Amino acid sequence: MSTATTSAKEHIVIFDTTLRDGEQCPGASMTFEEKLQVATVLDEMGVDVIEAGFPIASEGDFESVREIARTLKRSVVCGLARANPNDIDRAGEAIRPAARGRIHTFIGTSPLHRQYQLQLDQEQVYERAVASVKRARNFTDDVEWSPMDATRTEHDYLCRIVEAAIDAGATTINIPDTVGYATPEEYYELIRMLIERVPNADKAIFSTHCHDDLGLAVANSLAGVRAGARQIECTINGLGERAGNAALEEVVLAIRTRGDILPYETGVDTTHLMRASKLVSTVTSFPVQYNKAIVGRNAFAHESGIHQDGVLKNAQTYEIMTPESVGVSKNALVMGKHSGRHAFREKLKDLGFNLGENALEDAFKRFKDLADRKKDVYDEDIEALVGDEILTSQDRIRLVSLSVVAGTSGPQTAAITLDIDGVEHEAEGEGNGPVDAVFNVIKALVPHDATLELYQVHAVTGGTDAQAEVSVRLRTASGETTGRGADPDTLVASARAYLSALNRLRARGARTHAHATTP
Ligand SMILES: CC(=O)SCCNC(=O)CCNC(=O)[C@H](O)C(C)(C)COP(=O)(O)OP(=O)(O)OC[C@H]1O[C@@H](n2cnc3c(N)ncnc32)[C@H](O)[C@@H]1OP(=O)(O)O
Ligand SMILES: CC(C)C(=O)C(=O)O
Numbered sequence: 001m002s003t004a005t006t007s008a009k010e011h012i013v014i015f016d017t018t019l020r021d022g023e024q025c026p027g028a029s030m031t032f033e034e035k036l037q038v039a040t041v042l043d044e045m046g047v048d049v050i051e052a053g054f055p056i057a058s059e060g061d062f063e064s065v066r067e068i069a070r071t072l073k074r075s076v077v078c079g080l081a082r083a084n085p086n087d088i089d090r091a092g093e094a095i096r097p098a099a100r101g102r103i104h105t106f107i108g109t110s111p112l113h114r115q116y117q118l119q120l121d122q123e124q125v126y127e128r129a130v131a132s133v134k135r136a137r138n139f140t141d142d143v144e145w146s147p148m149d150a151t152r153t154e155h156d157y158l159c160r161i162v163e164a165a166i167d168a169g170a171t172t173i174n175i176p177d178t179v180g181y182a183t184p185e186e187y188y189e190l191i192r193m194l195i196e197r198v199p200n201a202d203k204a205i206f207s208t209h210c211h212d213d214l215g216l217a218v219a220n221s222l223a224g225v226r227a228g229a230r231q232i233e234c235t236i237n238g239l240g241e242r243a244g245n246a247a248l249e250e251v252v253l254a255i256r257t258r259g260d261i262l263p264y265e266t267g268v269d270t271t272h273l274m275r276a277s278k279l280v281s282t283v284t285s286f287p288v289q290y291n292k293a294i295v296g297r298n299a300f301a302h303e304s305g306i307h308q309d310g311v312l313k314n315a316q317t318y319e320i321m322t323p324e325s326v327g328v329s330k331n332a333l334v335m336g337k338h339s340g341r342h343a344f345r346e347k348l349k350d351l352g353f354n355l356g357e358n359a360l361e362d363a364f365k366r367f368k369d370l371a372d373r374k375k376d377v378y379d380e381d382i383e384a385l386v387g388d389e390i391l392t393s394q395d396r397i398r399l400v401s402l403s404v405v406a407g408t409s410g411p412q413t414a415a416i417t418l419d420i421d422g423v424e425h426e427a428e429g430e431g432n433g434p435v436d437a438v439f440n441v442i443k444a445l446v447p448h449d450a451t452l453e454l455y456q457v458h459a460v461t462g463g464t465d466a467q468a469e470v471s472v473r474l475r476t477a478s479g480e481t482t483g484r485g486a487d488p489d490t491l492v493a494s495a496r497a498y499l500s501a502l503n504r505l506r507a508r509g510a511r512t513h514a515h516a517t518t519p
């Protein structure tokens with residue numbers, strides 16, 4: 001295994017944009033409370049800068065940036081703004097309560113963006129960039145500026161506008177590969193060229209912001225650092241617009257593991273990574289692919305005999321990082337119906353969850369119930385169950401009971417009782433199949449304008465008593481929302497998933513009218 005040999009390592013600023021670029025990913029929107037939870041984990045983990053949102057985008061975005069700014073004590077809290085006065089003033093207002101606040105302002109600089117999106121010429125974009133940085137400096141002396149689509153911008157113009165942004169007061173210059181078009185060599189050359197040619201380049205930190213359209217986001221970010229960039233913009237699980245951004249866990253572990261050729265360090269405590277990954281996956285309902293680097297469930301699993309043999313003799317034969325270094329414990333506590341709260345709490349800690357007392361108690365009850373019904377309770381079962389608990393802890397619409405009549409002689413019928421804002425409501429109905437019946441009855445109890453775009457079931461573990469994990473995606477005029485539910489009964493899991501999506505719609509203020517048909 002390679003280890004770092006030099007102690008004089010340069011610090012790389014880790015700028016997390018899970019709550020801004022990550023949230024731009026269709027269906028990944030998070031509620032106010034979920035954003036606060038994610039920001040708290042990022043802060044505890046040692047992320048230097050957290051881009052908490054785009055305050056002009058909505059009242060909700062403004063409020064969550066302001067609350068995160070108010071709450072966090074360690075990380076710099078950043079708000080995004082276009083190159084116009086209203087955006088900048090709104091971002092400035094949102095970050096005002098922060099111990100350390102940053103405004104990140106951007107404008108498209110490539111010919112395509114200038115001509116088609118902005119309908120501005122080079123000089124007009126130049127003036128907007130300078131004016132926006134100057135205005136942002138009225139709120140904070142920590143101003144980041146980005147030439148959007150930098151990798152498709154003419155080099156001479158890019159140098160000129162970057163120089164002007166630094167003169168106007170930008171302290172970080174971020175070079176976005178907005179459409180994930182660059183290759184590592186090109187991105188290296190671009191950052192090198194800027195640092196060498198821009199006369200005042202030494203007055204700012206250069207930053208990478210790479211998208212993964214060609215699967216090169218992490219490689220490009222590391223190439224940027226080798227060329228002189230000292231900030232990496234990234235997201236947990238690589239979440240983000242289209243194919244996503246550079247994955248935080250990958251860039252941080254690459255720097256740590258390959259210290260022999262990457263003589264840098266980050267302030268990230270990597271043992272929090274698994275916990276952060278699970279939280280983001282849970283609140284966005286975006287599963288992490290099994291073979292995902294660092295945080296996928298197979299990232300440290302060995303099934304083939306030769307690998308198992310090697311790992312048993314010396315783990316380094318087939319492992320370049322230890323599972324413990326990313327927060328995966330090898331301590332195998334076997335959980336079952338005889339386990340108590342101490343073991344359950346310990347297991348959750350091992351799995352990377354940190355629940356408050358009430359959520360822990362609710363999760364423990366559900367765990368006991370599951371252990372009564374299921375012979376073996378695996379870590380995946382507990383993860384699904386706790387993920388469900390985290391998602392639903394703030395819910396105002398809850399499932400009280402569900403019974404379904406299904407079989408060969410339809411129509412299938414469902415009878416459901418929901419707790420809506422503390423009052424129980426019940427209804428019955430039918431459908432073309434049991435899931436349809438369940439969803440029809442829920443819609444009767446909680447009328448809404450959303451359409452169901454996706455319904456997906458997967459078994460959390462093997463066996464016919466496995467828990468079902470159901471994901472649904474709802475579309476409204478204002479966007480998409482996902483929901484997830486887990487239970488050994490597929491119909492209960494389906495109802496939970498649908499209700500979880502409806503609760504998120506409600507939290508976002510979309511048009512759902514929870515009411516009773518039969519109080
Ligand atoms: C690469 C990126 O990730 S950029 C960030 C993208 N993120 C988002 O867009 C998410 C949040 N966005 C939103 O909520 C909305 O788009 C808002 C509130 C920002 C703007 O909404 P609207 O005023 O309805 O404008 P809309 O989104 O339709 O169009 C964008 C407008 O911003 C302009 N614009 C885009 N980027 C910039 C910029 N950096 N500086 C100034 N103007 C810009 C566009 O030219 C267009 O202007 P036009 O209306 O004069 O043609
Ligand atoms: C706002 C900018 C930095 C962005 O997200 C991009 O260009 O990808």
Ligand SMILES: [Mg+2]
Pocket residue numbers: 021176178209211241
């Ligand atoms: Mg981006």
